[in-house]
Amino acid sequence: METAPEPLIDQPLYLEVGIHIGTKVKTPGMKRFIYKVREDSLYLLDLNTIDRRIRLAAKLLARYDPKDIVVTASRIYSVAAAAKFAEITGSRIMTGRVMPGIFTNPNRKDFVEPELILISDNRNERQAVKEANKTDIPIIALCDTDNWIKFVDLVIPCNNKGRRSLALIYFLLAREFMKEKGLIKTNEEFQYKVSDFEAKMEAKAR
Amino acid sequence: METAPEPLIDQPLYLEVGIHIGTKVKTPGMKRFIYKVREDSLYLLDLNTIDRRIRLAAKLLARYDPKDIVVTASRIYSVAAAAKFAEITGSRIMTGRVMPGIFTNPNRKDFVEPELILISDNRNERQAVKEANKTDIPIIALCDTDNWIKFVDLVIPCNNKGRRSLALIYFLLAREFMKEKGLIKTNEEFQYKVSDFEAKMEAKAR
DSSP: OOOOOOOSSOHHHHHHTTTTBOOSOOOGGGGGGEEEEOTTSOEEEOHHHHHHHHHHHHHHHTTSOGGGEEEEOOSHHHHHHHHHHHHHHTOEEEOSOOOTTTTTOTTSTTOOOOSEEEESOTTTTHHHHHHHHTTTOOEEEEEOTTOOOTTOSEEEESOOSOHHHHHHHHHHHHHHHHHHTTSOSSGGGOOOOGGGGSOOOOGGGO | OOOOOOOSSOHHHHHHHTTTBOOSOOOGGGGGGEEEEOTTSOEEEOHHHHHHHHHHHHHHHTTSOGGGEEEEOOSHHHHHHHHHHHHHHTOEEEOSOOOTTTTTOTTSTTOOOOSEEEESOTTTTHHHHHHHHTTTOOEEEEEOTTOOOTTOSEEEESOOSOHHHHHHHHHHHHHHHHHHTTSOSSGGGOOOOGGGGSOOOOGGGO
C-alpha cells in the first residue's frame, strides 16, 4: 500500500563497500547518524539514512544547472570519484587548494559564483567550506563519523574515505542526478559502472 | 571587495523580536547553533546562522513549484504566520493532525505528495516529520534549542515559539521566496508587513 521508496541499491551492495563503516571517532554532530559501535570500536552509520540522504542530495543537485555546482575533493579516492561525477553531470570540480575570496571577491581571476557546493571531506576541504559559509551558497557534504558538521547545511552520512565507498556514493549521485534531470529514464540506461568511479590502482599495488 | 551577502534585515530588528532567544533546554543536535547561555539560563542562537539559514531555506523553497510545498503549523502563533506564508507563496498548509500514510498511501482520500516540507515545530508536528521521513521528501524545520533534529534535513535555528519571532521568520521566508521566484524585484515591492504574519490578539489581551 505504501509508496515509500526502494533503496537506491540492494543493502548487501551497500554493506559490501562499507559505505556505513565510520571511524573510531564520533563528533557530537554526527552522533544522530550513528547506528551502533562495532566490537573493534568503529562507529557504524545508519544505512537507511545514508540511502535517504544520497537520494535527497541528488534531487537537490538536480534542481540546479550543473554549471552552477562545484564539487570539491582532495584525496586520491575522492578526486577520482568526484571527477567522474563532475564529468558526467557537467558540474565543476575543485581539487586543489581553495583560495580565500574565491567565492566572494569578484576581483580575483579565479572568482567563481557557484549556487551549490558538494564537499567530499570537510576536514581536507575546510577552506572551501569556510568560503562558502561567507556566502549564501548551500553546502552539501559527505561526512564520516569524525567530521565536524558545524558549517554543513545538508549532511550525507557515509564512509568518505574508502575507495569503493566513495566510488559507489558518487556513482549513485551521478545516476540519480541524470534520472532527476530526465536525461535517462532507468538505471539500466546509465552507461557507467561503479568501478568507473574508482581510483585506478597502481599495478604494483595489486 | 567582498560580496558576502547583507543580512536580510538589520540586526537590531532581529534582536527586537527575540529571533535568537531559545529555551533553557539544549538538545545535542542544536548545540552547534548555540552562541551562548544568558544569565537567566536561556540559550541564545547565533544570529549569523539564523540569517544564513533563512536565506538558504527561501532559495531552496523557491526552486520548487509552490503547489508541491507543504507547510505545517500547530500552535496559534505559527499557524497565523505559516498560513500567511502559504497564502502569499501559493503553497499548502497543514494545521491539523497529520494522519499516518498521508504522504505514502495513495489509497487515502487525503493523500498528497509534496516535494518539500517546511515544519514550524517538529515536536508538535512529529507525525508529519515521521511520515515525510518514510519518503524522499526533504524536511526543512524551524528548530529551537530544545528541538530534536534527528529527522530534519535542513535546520533553521530560531525561536519558533514567540509570536513576533515567528511572524518575522515567515515574513522573511515569503519575501525572499518572491524575490527568488522573480515575482518581485526589491524588498519594497513586497506589499506585506511583518505584522500581517502575526496572530491577532484578542482585544482583552491588549
